[in-house]
Amino acid sequence: MSAATATAPLTIGVSLKMYFSHARTLEWAAAVADIARNHPAVQSGAVELFVIPTFPSLVPVGAVLEGTPVLLGAQDLAWADEGAFTGEVSGTELREIGVDLVEIAHAERRSLFHETDDEVAGKVHAAFRNHLRPLICVGETEQAADGGTTAAVAEVTAQLDRFVSTAVADRIAGPVIVAYEPVWAIGAPQPAPDAHIVAVLAGIEQHLATRPELAGSVVIYGGSAGPGLLTRGAGRIGGLFLGRFAHDPEAIRTILDEAEQLGARA
Known part of the structure; x- marks a missing residue:
């Protein structure tokens, strides 16, 4: 375990992508807020x-979450802070x-x-200069035929370095959340093998x-993440970036219960 994450709590997050209606988003957020207000973890x-959530839901979801941690x-931001950029949202x-x-x-975002890389680096820079914590997604597109992790680590850390390069050059970089999501595991029935996740x-x-x-x-895992992974990781997984599994708020409670059993990373 590195010094960068040794004292960090477990980090658990959910992106709703574009799956929910506005009304369902608010209903979901209210349920998550209730869980957060009462869950000891x-x-x-x-x-x-x-x-x-989606952009139109940010303000009302923020109101729903008020008073919770x-x-x-x-889900995205523009690399520019203002100007004639139709359809974009600034940091x-x-x-x-x-x-x-x-x-x-x-x-x-990368494939569709x-x-x-330059656009991503510009967005990371925009996040830092607007005092937003970047949640930077990295991941290799193909699983190594031999199941090895050396190439995966080299690929994703090179991605990270490219993405933060502009902010680092301007000396405005700071803490990020790195979400490791092997592209070959996103939306798959099962996450990547536990040993692979832990090693990367x-x-x-x-x-x-x-x-x-x-x-x-901090570094967390996405890519079909679900219950049991934190436990199997035995303290070697710093958190989870959840997708469709967490569309049911009670699934989030399940993950929080699991995290509570593990406690903060020591």
Whole structure:
């Protein structure tokens, strides 16, 4: 375990992508807020919990979460802070409405909307300069034929370095959440093998320990994450980035119960 994550709580988050209607999003958020208000893992600080709804729901979801420790995230941001950028949302405005963190470089953004490394780096820079914590997604596209992890660690840490490069050059970088999501496991019936997950997360943490400008960062796993993974990881998994599994708020409670049993990472 690296110094970058040794004292961090478990970090658990959910992105709703574009699955819910506005009404269902608010209903879901209210249920999650109720769970967070009463769950000892959240209230004790053993778990840092965040939710990422769609842009139109950010303000009302923020109101629903008021009085809870749940962090509010956005699914994307523009690399510019203002100007003639039709359809974009700036980090300046996101911060103004109370957003805490922003998801950047998800594999869907990269594949469907052809985001380049330079565009991603610009978005990371925009997040930092607007005091939003970047949630940076990294992941290899293909599983190694031999099941090895060395190539995966090299690929995802190189991605991370490229994505933070502009912010680092301007000396505005800080803590990030690195969400490791092997592209070949996103939406799959099962997550990647446990040994693979643990090894790659450890490799990312070791890399972060060499980047003092990113001190305080945490590494979590996405890609069909679900119950039991934290327990099987035995303290070697810093958190989970949940998808469709968490569409049922009670599934989030299940993960929080599991996290409570593990306690904060020591």
